[in-house]
Amino acid sequence: MSLLQIKNLSVEFGSEKNPFRAVEGLDLSVDQGEIVGIVGESGSGKSVTMMAMMGLLEGQGRIVADELTFDGKNLLTISARERRKIVGKDIAMIFQDPMTSLNPSYTVGYQIMEVLKVHQGLRGAELKARALELMELVEIPAAKTRLEAYPHQLSGGMSQRVMIAVALACNPKLLIADEPTTALDVTIQAQIMDLLVNLQKERNMALLMITHDLAVIAEVAHRVAVMYAGQVAEEGTVPQLFRHPVHPYTQALLSSIPEHSKGARRLVTLPGIVPGQYDRPSGCLLSPRCPYVQERCRNERPGITAHEHGAVRCFYPLFEKKEAP
Amino acid sequence: MTSISTAPAAAPVEELAAGYPSPLKEFWQGFSHNKGAVAGLVFMSIVAFCALFAPWIAPYDPIEQFRDYFLTPPAWAAGGSSQFLLGTDELGRDILSRLIYGARLSLLIGLVSVVMALIPGVVMGLLASFFPKALGTLIMRLMDVMMALPSLLLAVAIMAILGPGLVNAMIAIAVVSLPAYVRLTRASAMTELNRDYVTASRVAGAGLFRLMFVTVLPNCMAPLIVHATMSFSSAILEIAALGFLGLGVQPPTPEWGTMLASARDYMDSAWWVVTLPGLTILVSVLSINLMGDGLRDALDPKMKRAA
Numbered sequence: 001m002s003l004l005q006i007k008n009l010s011v012e013f014g015s016e017k018n019p020f021r022a023v024e025g026l027d028l029s030v031d032q033g034e035i036v037g038i039v040g041e042s043g044s045g046k047s048v049t050m051m052a053m054m055g056l057l058e059g060q061g062r063i064v065a066d067e068l069t070f071d072g073k074n075l076l077t078i079s080a081r082e083r084r085k086i087v088g089k090d091i092a093m094i095f096q097d098p099m100t101s102l103n104p105s106y107t108v109g110y111q112i113m114e115v116l117k118v119h120q121g122l123r124g125a126e127l128k129a130r131a132l133e134l135m136e137l138v139e140i141p142a143a144k145t146r147l148e149a150y151p152h153q154l155s156g157g158m159s160q161r162v163m164i165a166v167a168l169a170c171n172p173k174l175l176i177a178d179e180p181t182t183a184l185d186v187t188i189q190a191q192i193m194d195l196l197v198n199l200q201k202e203r204n205m206a207l208l209m210i211t212h213d214l215a216v217i218a219e220v221a222h223r224v225a226v227m228y229a230g231q232v233a234e235e236g237t238v239p240q241l242f243r244h245p246v247h248p249y250t251q252a253l254l255s256s257i258p259e260h261s262k263g264a265r266r267l268v269t270l271p272g273i274v275p276g277q278y279d280r281p282s283g284c285l286l287s288p289r290c291p292y293v294q295e296r297c298r299n300e301r302p303g304i305t306a307h308e309h310g311a312v313r314c315f316y317p318l319f320e321k322k323e324a325p
Numbered sequence: 326m327t328s329i330s331t332a333p334a335a336a337p338v339e340e341l342a343a344g345y346p347s348p349l350k351e352f353w354q355g356f357s358h359n360k361g362a363v364a365g366l367v368f369m370s371i372v373a374f375c376a377l378f379a380p381w382i383a384p385y386d387p388i389e390q391f392r393d394y395f396l397t398p399p400a401w402a403a404g405g406s407s408q409f410l411l412g413t414d415e416l417g418r419d420i421l422s423r424l425i426y427g428a429r430l431s432l433l434i435g436l437v438s439v440v441m442a443l444i445p446g447v448v449m450g451l452l453a454s455f456f457p458k459a460l461g462t463l464i465m466r467l468m469d470v471m472m473a474l475p476s477l478l479l480a481v482a483i484m485a486i487l488g489p490g491l492v493n494a495m496i497a498i499a500v501v502s503l504p505a506y507v508r509l510t511r512a513s514a515m516t517e518l519n520r521d522y523v524t525a526s527r528v529a530g531a532g533l534f535r536l537m538f539v540t541v542l543p544n545c546m547a548p549l550i551v552h553a554t555m556s557f558s559s560a561i562l563e564i565a566a567l568g569f570l571g572l573g574v575q576p577p578t579p580e581w582g583t584m585l586a587s588a589r590d591y592m593d594s595a596w597w598v599v600t601l602p603g604l605t606i607l608v609s610v611l612s613i614n615l616m617g618d619g620l621r622d623a624l625d626p627k628m629k630r631a632a
Contacts, residue, residue: 056527088530101521105543115529149345166525 002029007067011052020277022048023230033204037217040227046210089119092167096179098159102151109147115169134165157188174206226250229285236310246317355623362619365612376428383422387579391417396595412597423579430580434564435557441499450510451537468504476501484572494573502556513545547624558613
């Protein structure tokens with residue numbers, strides 16, 4: 001059984017009469033020791049999905065799902081108190097901007113020790129030793145001195161390492177990384193990704209990576225889900241999906257990578273933008289932008305269908321290689 | 326597009342022998358940069374010292390009347406006597422002693438009314454920011470109503486209900502300054518609530534109480550401390566105003582505003598009786614405001630976070 005199982009999850013914002021569906025009919029499963037990537041443009045619902053799963057949307061969004069279980073526990077019916085126990089201990093999260101994800105009022109050491117104190121009940125010397133151990137685990141030089149540092153005294157990469165240390169403090173079963181390298185420069189990105197992947201292997205955690213950097217996914221993930229306008233457009237195993245994308249959106253995403261346009265004067269782009277709250281088409285959400293659009297796509301919404309290597313939400317998946325007209 | 330197959334995490338070897346400067350040291354560096362603030366701090370320390378050790382510093386009992394020395398001018402003026410450095414008032418009481426004892430009351434009133442406004446103000450402000458829908462709207466509209474009334478008028482109205490006296494005056498001043506704290510706390514808590522570390526804290530399983538007071542509140546403290554300093558000085562002014570109107574501290578208790586009020590009739594004949602308490606209020610309030618400026622420089626989050 002999967003560690004995390006999401007079936008038909010929808011998240012709605014706004015009034016009951018005129019709701020905005022930020023996430024619609026999302027299926028996702030993550031196994032232990034697996035790295036799953038979620039890619040998509042800004043506003044495609046990647047982060048909202050994670051927030052909904054962890055119960056962070058209370059009072060803001062309405063969450064409906066057929067199934068939402070973590071480690072055999074139903075996150076939909078669980079009490080807030082119970083969920084806090086699971087979410088803090090077995091699910092941890094790393095955020096996009098390390099400069100704002102640490103509390104500026106407390107030292108780095110205090111923030112690591114706080115988690116250890118609450119969730120593991122450590123005290124005194126044991127607590128301090130464990131905090132130091134975690135700081136060394138994430139390869140922070142001069143860890144002992146840095147325990148006393150405030151977040152504003154650390155660089156972005158260093159802060160992100162601290163965030164990882166905080167996240168790993170309780171040996172989580174699932175680590176969610178929400179664009180963990182977006183705010184960092186390229187060399188630091190590489191270091192942080194290496195660190196994350198090494199730690200994931202060492203501890204056999206599940207790692208759920210949200211990003212819009214396709215290279216990161218191609219490099220590290222086992223499976224990937226491509227999201228578009230709140231829906232999973234295509235899901236598949238990593239080398240397969242990157243080699244033979246069957247959804248027109250995935251194909252467009254991949255062909256817009258600059259490396260694929262070498263020699264050409266202009267980069268390949270997908271015209272248009274993700275439809276917003278008021279301009280959702282009645283048919284397939286991609287239909288206004290899709291180069292292969294048919295009459296049926298404009299009138300009906302496709303469901304997600306499984307195939308040999310994954311699943312795709314398209315009436316006319318590109319199983320044979322076609323050139324865009 | 327980035328490639329992530331580059332070098333392993335070759336962390337630079339660095340020595341941090343000296344460690345990080347303590348926050349207190351950093352604060353003092355920012356504060357001492359502002360000379361006016363340091364001057365204000367020095368003056369207020371002297372006032373606080375006088376207030377604490379008034380019985381040992383003051384030359385006389387503040388309510389003792391010297392029948393032979395009504396309205397003696399200060400020592401340096403014509404007709405002054407070195408026995409009474411700042412002269413005596415209309416009842417023959419030593420003005421210096423009364424000012425020193427008066428500092429006790431003024432500081433006490435300032436402190437108590439600030440604390441009485443700060444604590445409920447912070448709690449209400451945090452509640453308003455955490456529950457912006459029903460509770461927040463209720464609290465903020467209530468504060469709007471309070472802010473629509475002129476502050477002295479509101480204070481006088483509260484005093485009229487509660488009756489004159491020291492404790493009631495402090496309550497009145499605290500109530501009047503409450504809306505500013507609520508608004509300030511709510512505004513800065515709202516900004517902080519959108520930051521990732523609050524979400525991170527929720528992910529880590531923090532409860533509501535912990536989120537409010539441990540996670541968010543310390544980050545809202547800088548503007549609150551500055552405002553508390555400023556409202557400390559306005560509390561001194563307001564208690565003086567209430568004393569002047571006869572609603573605050575009752576004679577013969579020495580208090581700066583009351584001293585001003587009772588000296589009103591001698592403004593023409595004996596300038597020192599009204600000038601000296603007036604000057605004391607002026608310089609104290611100025612010092613506190615200068616200190617507030619220095620605090621703002623030292624605690625400004627924008628300057629602090631630009632590491």
